[in-house]
């Protein structure tokens with residue numbers, strides 16, 4: 001099956017007779033659109049996506065005068081009719097297949113409709129709205145409105161919720177970093193924050209990324225206000241506060257570049273080992289899985305590393321999976337991406353203690369990748385138009401085989 005964007009000219013050619021023009025704001029093109037393809041005077045037919053072109057007032061098109069829809073190269077799409085969360089649970093033996101989301105996207109009704117389909121997604125993670133800068137922007141002032149929206153969405157959809165996160169070096173409120181607090185004060189600040197945020201969502205959260213990204217890629221402790229003052233004791237402080245606040249939530253430490261063996265994975269193993277030895281509450285390691293097409297470790301390497309974590313007596317989850325490529329998309333890159341998704345999913349399937357997989361949003365339309373990695377993107381299983389890509393079939397195959 002091919003993903004084909006039909007040009008307006010081609011659509012027009014298929015029409016037997018001339019049809020009335022569309023009014024301003026009306027539809028004027030898109031796949032399977034058989035209505036008018038020209039616009040009334042004062043408006044311009046403007047390509048929005050392959051399913052929808054719209055008559056925009058001249059002023060709104062930024063001076064565009066073209067009425068020609070963009071024709072993109074044909075790219076393969078996903079063809080599986082199976083549903084990701086259903087297959088993750090039934091054939092994969094997992095708790096869920098999930099997606100991150102974020103509050104600004106929730107105005108996109110087509111996006112929300114797919115996100116809310118719990119045969120596709122059995123779990124959601126708020127991308128930003130439970131982070132420190134969002135929840136305690138000034139000391140002692142907590143704001144949960146945005147996070148509550150995501151929690152309510154998950155509840156209404158019958159989806160598990162992953163809290164994200166209690167403490168991270170990034171998106172930390174500036175009052176914490178700029179406050180010149182001593183170690184005693186920082187311990188208290190961290191206790192108050194984790195305790196308040198986790199207790200607010202107590203009973204609604206399956207798992208919490210209590211500590212996010214504690215290590216550098218070489219396995220050294222990442223420097224920031226809490227580790228600088230407290231060393232890795234801050235990890236214990238956060239975990240203990242979270243456990244007290246919600247005894248039923250699974251408490252995780254979450255990081256990237258710990259997919260296969262290496263200095264960073266070893267640092268995480270050593271940390272979890274020491275936490276376990278000290279009786280500190282720790283239930284899971286989150287393996288983010290921000291990966292690159294064609295550079296994904298082998299299934300054997302992934303499984304060996306996943307099992308090194310689960311051997312410590314913790315569960316694991318793939319928490320932020322995306323597999324990016326250097327743009328533009330090509331059929332070959334999409335085929336490699338399909339293979340790469342299948343590899344990661346099948347590695348999780350092979351490890352009993354890998355409880356689920358979360359992608360870091362489901363559509364390229366809202367992926368963080370292009371904004372951070374210049375020239376890269378197309379990292380997710382649904383494209384900009386919410387059409388499934390070959391990667392979708394890779395996910396299904398990974399849970400199935």
Ligand SMILES: *[C@@H]1O[C@H](CO)[C@@H](O)[C@H](O)[C@H]1NC(C)=O
Pocket residue numbers: 182183184185
């Ligand atoms: C740390 O800061 C707090 C608050 O400013 C202060 O009361 C306390 O004495 C300080 N502790 C040390 C050990 O300096």
